Amino acid sequence: MRELIEKVFLRHFGMHAGLADSASISVDGSSLAYTTDSFVVDPLFFPGGNIGKLAVSGTVNDLSTCGAIPKFISCGFIIEEGFRIADLDKIVESMASEAKKAGVRIVTGDTKVVKRDQCDKLYINTSGIGYLPEDRKHICTGETIRPGDKIIVSGTLGDHAITILSEREGLTTGHQLESDVAPLNNLTEKILGQPENIRFMRDITRGGLATILAEICENKTFGIEIEEGRIPVRESVRSISELYGFNPLFLANEGKMLFIVKKETDEKILRQLHTEETGKDATIIGEVTEEHQGIAVLKSVIGGKRIIEMLGGEILPRIC
Amino acid sequence: MRELIEKVFLRHFGMHAGLADSASISVDGSSLAYTTDSFVVDPLFFPGGNIGKLAVSGTVNDLSTCGAIPKFISCGFIIEEGFRIADLDKIVESMASEAKKAGVRIVTGDTKVVKRDQCDKLYINTSGIGYLPEDRKHICTGETIRPGDKIIVSGTLGDHAITILSEREGLTTGHQLESDVAPLNNLTEKILGQPENIRFMRDITRGGLATILAEICENKTFGIEIEEGRIPVRESVRSISELYGFNPLFLANEGKMLFIVKKETDEKILRQLHTEETGKDATIIGEVTEEHQGIAVLKSVIGGKRIIEMLGGEILPRIC
Numbered sequence: 001m002r003e004l005i006e007k008v009f010l011r012h013f014g015m016h017a018g019l020a021d022s023a024s025i026s027v028d029g030s031s032l033a034y035t036t037d038s039f040v041v042d043p044l045f046f047p048g049g050n051i052g053k054l055a056v057s058g059t060v061n062d063l064s065t066c067g068a069i070p071k072f073i074s075c076g077f078i079i080e081e082g083f084r085i086a087d088l089d090k091i092v093e094s095m096a097s098e099a100k101k102a103g104v105r106i107v108t109g110d111t112k113v114v115k116r117d118q119c120d121k122l123y124i125n126t127s128g129i130g131y132l133p134e135d136r137k138h139i140c141t142g143e144t145i146r147p148g149d150k151i152i153v154s155g156t157l158g159d160h161a162i163t164i165l166s167e168r169e170g171l172t173t174g175h176q177l178e179s180d181v182a183p184l185n186n187l188t189e190k191i192l193g194q195p196e197n198i199r200f201m202r203d204i205t206r207g208g209l210a211t212i213l214a215e216i217c218e219n220k221t222f223g224i225e226i227e228e229g230r231i232p233v234r235e236s237v238r239s240i241s242e243l244y245g246f247n248p249l250f251l252a253n254e255g256k257m258l259f260i261v262k263k264e265t266d267e268k269i270l271r272q273l274h275t276e277e278t279g280k281d282a283t284i285i286g287e288v289t290e291e292h293q294g295i296a297v298l299k300s301v302i303g304g305k306r307i308i309e310m311l312g313g314e315i316l317p318r319i320c
Numbered sequence: 321m322r323e324l325i326e327k328v329f330l331r332h333f334g335m336h337a338g339l340a341d342s343a344s345i346s347v348d349g350s351s352l353a354y355t356t357d358s359f360v361v362d363p364l365f366f367p368g369g370n371i372g373k374l375a376v377s378g379t380v381n382d383l384s385t386c387g388a389i390p391k392f393i394s395c396g397f398i399i400e401e402g403f404r405i406a407d408l409d410k411i412v413e414s415m416a417s418e419a420k421k422a423g424v425r426i427v428t429g430d431t432k433v434v435k436r437d438q439c440d441k442l443y444i445n446t447s448g449i450g451y452l453p454e455d456r457k458h459i460c461t462g463e464t465i466r467p468g469d470k471i472i473v474s475g476t477l478g479d480h481a482i483t484i485l486s487e488r489e490g491l492t493t494g495h496q497l498e499s500d501v502a503p504l505n506n507l508t509e510k511i512l513g514q515p516e517n518i519r520f521m522r523d524i525t526r527g528g529l530a531t532i533l534a535e536i537c538e539n540k541t542f543g544i545e546i547e548e549g550r551i552p553v554r555e556s557v558r559s560i561s562e563l564y565g566f567n568p569l570f571l572a573n574e575g576k577m578l579f580i581v582k583k584e585t586d587e588k589i590l591r592q593l594h595t596e597e598t599g600k601d602a603t604i605i606g607e608v609t610e611e612h613q614g615i616a617v618l619k620s621v622i623g624g625k626r627i628i629e630m631l632g633g634e635i636l637p638r639i640c
Contacts, residue, residue, distance in 0.1 A: 004405050005397075005405075005408070008405065008408055008409050009429060012409075012416040013419075013429070014416075015427070015428075015429070023428040025391070025392050025425075027347075027350055027352060027391055027451050028350035028351075028451050030348035032347060032348075032449075034428055034449065035394070035428050036394035036428055036429065036430050036447060038398050038430050038432045038445060039432075040398060040438075071345070072343070072347075072354060074447045075356065076396075076445040076447075077325075078358050085324050085328065096332040096333055096334075099333075106333045106335070107335070107343035107345055108354055108355050109329060109333070109356065110356050110357045111325050111329070111358075112358045112359075114360055114440065114637075118439065118440040119439055119443075120434065120438040123398055123439075125396045125445035127396075129347065129354065131347050131348050317433070317434075318432075
């Protein structure tokens with residue numbers, strides 16, 4: 001289905017499938033980033049957030065990941081008849097609060113109500129506009145990545161996906177599980193004072209870290225090597241992942257960023273990341289290599305190496 | 321429901337409910353118009369168009385109506401599992417073709433697939449960005465409207481709503497019915513060479529002409545008077561409207577614009593409108609008055625006058 005859809009859209013719209021989550025556009029001489037996402041997460045409320053927080057964070061992060069400064073958000077609501085106003089109020093309140101945190105304004109919106117069984121409670125679409133400074137344009141394309149660069153993840157992997165799974169399956173564990181959903185633009189701005197030190201950023205959503213790393217290398221004259229032992233994963237996430245046969249490297253996050261940074265500045269950037277709540281567990285997990293060009297490799301704890309592949313299908317439907 | 325929702329959104333987002341279909345925003349010194357809409361029309365295909373054509377036209381028109389020049393569009397698709405790829409292809413093809421006609425680029429998109437009965441076949445959200453020239457900013461607010469100004473509608477009223485109704489109810493009439501759905505930016509650009517002559521524009525969608533006229537006058541120091549006999553309505557639309565007890569003044573259109581123009585330039589503007597296919601039936605239907613301040617009035621064919629009220633509820637669900 002996904003492949004067919006992409007063929008349909010790409011063919012008719014003349015889009016090119018690239019790494020970017022946002023489109024770079026130019027209006028009246030200004031460079032902007034522009035993005036959209038529909039949110040159909042089930043359940044609507046989950047530990048750590050709800051569909052509204054997810055929508056604002058997701059759109060802010062799609063802009064931030066390109067180096068853009070998120071400015072404005074639009075929202076479209078499709079609501080099933082009979083949906084509780086009290087729940088809608090909580091969701092909208094949380095959108096407003098996340099927008100405030102991220103320094104973006106929700107400026108335009110639309111609401112459609114459909115009959116019972118014509119939508120599953122509530123779907124939200126958000127789009128976003130960000131300002132893209134000239135000296136950050138390389139961050140979206142990754143064109144300055146070179147061997148020796150260090151690879152950093154902003155925190156633990158798999159929290160969002162496993163939280164949604166647990167809610168849906170009614171799993172009770174001894175551990176506290178919570179989605180990591182959060183806007184990350186305050187985190188990215190923290191390290192963008194010297195944008196030339198940042199080679200690439202990407203929020204680690206559908207497809208997980210593995211898919212991003214494989215995509216970055218594809219057809220390039222460099223490789224990537226990361227160390228399994230350095231990848232931060234919560235014990236609760238690891239144990240549920242094992243139970244279901246999931247690899248946290250492929251799981252979706254909603255408040256995690258991958259950074260590729262200039263080698264000499266890695267420790268300084270790490271310290272800057274650690275000053276933000278959303279980056280307190282940031283870790284250097286590997287580097288860009290001259291070897292195995294075009295291929296991302298995982299070095300296991302016991303020293304073995306294996307190729308990191310892209311995620312083929314979809315592990316969990318409706319996680320965002 | 322609508323009232324409650326508006327209270328929820330306006331309260332949390334700090335938006336103000338205004339006349340405008342688009343938000344005016346400023347990024348890096350440039351003035352932009354920004355809008356969003358979700359489309360849930362049923363049926364997806366109808367005489368004159370489909371949900372894709374509707375989505376692109378609707379967003380282009382929300383930008384054009386403010387005097388903005390539409391530039392970029394985003395689209396988010398929520399698709400029910402099992403939806404026919406051939407139908408999706410037709411819809412996407414028609415979006416691409418309308419975008420081309422309107423001179424806008426569809427630059428970013430998103431697709432979510434949900435299970436059967438979690439959506440009614442297909443919903444589309446579009447957002448749009450337009451460039452808003454400095455000398456057109458009065459068009460959105462209507463701040464230059466004054467007594468004597470002429471009121472023009474770009475063509476026949478009610479075509480879209482009655483077409484959708486007929487398709488849904490399986491009505492067969494002797495007359496050909498077709499939705500008027502179309503992007504109107506080529507029409508509005510035709511008359512915007514001298515923007516000071518155009519006091520106000522508004523695409524005549526949900527709520528119909530009546531609601532717009534009542535809104536324009538509300539709390540203002542002018543009134544509006546239109547002549548029933550001058551309002552263009554197709555015979556087929558009129559007869560079905562009578563059958564269902566609808567007044568075409570309240571029916572939604574998807575390719576019709578209301579213009580308020582400087583008195584001295586009305587005939588010239590009318591001639592300009594007539595040169596475009598989407599404006600060939602444009603008609604002067606009334607004027608802005610000094611009398612009955614704050615109130616829009618309809619002069620009937622036999623000379624009686626009655627107050628034009630806003631539409632209270634929703635005549636037809638899911639017409640867009």
